[in-house]
Amino acid sequence: MFDEPLNIFPRRTDKAEPDAPVAPRAQDVGVPTRPRRILVANGKGGCGKTTIATNLAGSLAARGRATVLLDYDPQGSSLQWLSLRQGVPPIHGVAAHRRANMGVTRTFALRLPIGTERVVLDVPAGIHGQDLLELVREVDIIIIPVMPSVIDIHAAARFIQELLITGKARARAVRMGVVANRVHERSVGFQSLQRFLATLSIPFVTKLRDSEGYVMAAEAGLSISELPKPPRRELLLWEDLVRWVEGESPLNG
Ligand SMILES: Nc1ncnc2c1ncn2[C@@H]1O[C@H](COP(=O)(O)OP(=O)(O)O)[C@@H](O)[C@H]1O
Numbered sequence: 737m738f739d740e741p742l743n744i745f746p747r748r749t750d751k752a753e754p755d756a757p758v759a760p761r762a763q764d765v766g767v768p769t770r771p772r773r774i775l776v777a778n779g780k781g782g783c784g785k786t787t788i789a790t791n792l793a794g795s796l797a798a799r800g801r802a803t804v805l806l807d808y809d810p811q812g813s814s815l816q817w818l819s820l821r822q823g824v825p826p827i828h829g830v831a832a833h834r835r836a837n838m839g840v841t842r843t844f845a846l847r848l849p850i851g852t853e854r855v856v857l858d859v860p861a862g863i864h865g866q867d868l869l870e871l872v873r874e875v876d877i878i879i880i881p882v883m884p885s886v887i888d889i890h891a892a893a894r895f896i897q898e899l900l901i902t903g904k905a906r907a908r909a910v911r912m913g914v915v916a917n918r919v920h921e922r923s924v925g926f927q928s929l930q931r932f933l934a935t936l937s938i939p940f941v942t943k944l945r946d947s948e949g950y951v952m953a954a955e956a957g958l959s960i961s962e963l964p965k966p967p968r969r970e971l972l973l974w975e976d977l978v979r980w981v982e983g984e985s986p987l988n989g
């Protein structure tokens with residue numbers, strides 16, 4: 737089903753990549769560019785991987801990016817979300833877990849739809865070792881969601897340590913960033929998280945609040961910004977993450 741390229745994304749002519757090289761770009765000379773691949777991962781379950789993957793895919797699609805959501809989780813929550821999505825910019829879903837016997841790398845060899853610009857990968861908890869290494873080799877950006885609790889901070893520290901120890905992320909100049917999720921700003925947990933993040937050499941991109949909006953959006957196949965009445969402060973926090981992913985943020989240096 738996914739072996740042949742599909743042509744599902746409408747052609748557009750307005751593309752100016754903020755962090756693309758000034759020299760002639762591949763699409764200008766008729767060679768397809770490699771889509772930007774964004775992995776949302778952490779060793780721990782329930783920290784917001786699927787919430788961030790789906791909201792990010794929705795935000796990128798809303799910006800006009802031809803976006804693919806790769807769901808590696810056998811629970812298929814991302815694709816379930818996608819199946820509810822109607823009347824908003826389309827996202828192409830791929831059930832990557834069905835190809836698990838092929839290994840992570842071969843899954844990437846599957847053809848994406850023609851014109852794909854952004855690929856968001858939602859993976860299950862507990863990805864580590866060879867699987868993690870293979871994913872890191874294939875992506876451009878890694879977003880690590882962390883919730884402000886001691887248990888979550890320890891789990892994130894172990895996960896980040898594994899990413900750094902393999903050395904592959906640094907060697908390939910993969911951009912890594914932490915997103916704090918379900919934050920109550922004055923809580924003790926958030927202060928501990930801030931102290932932990934201050935010790936890291938990877939950026940703290942944004943902090944998303946604990947908001948009913950995420951639950952409502954999840955139930956409707958929308959990103960929080962696509963809700964009829966989105967929470968306004970949350971939109972600004974999302975803009976920080978999307979701009980970082982798109983290479984438009986001061987954090988991109
Ligand atoms: N910022 C948030 N505010 C409110 N609920 C959230 C938030 N982030 C995640 N959730 C909820 O927490 C649960 C777990 O989130 P999920 O994204 O599925 O985690 P993971 O994919 O890491 O297991 C879901 O029910 C989701 O709706």
Ligand SMILES: [Mg+2]
Pocket residue numbers: 785786787809813859860
């Ligand atoms: Mg999930």
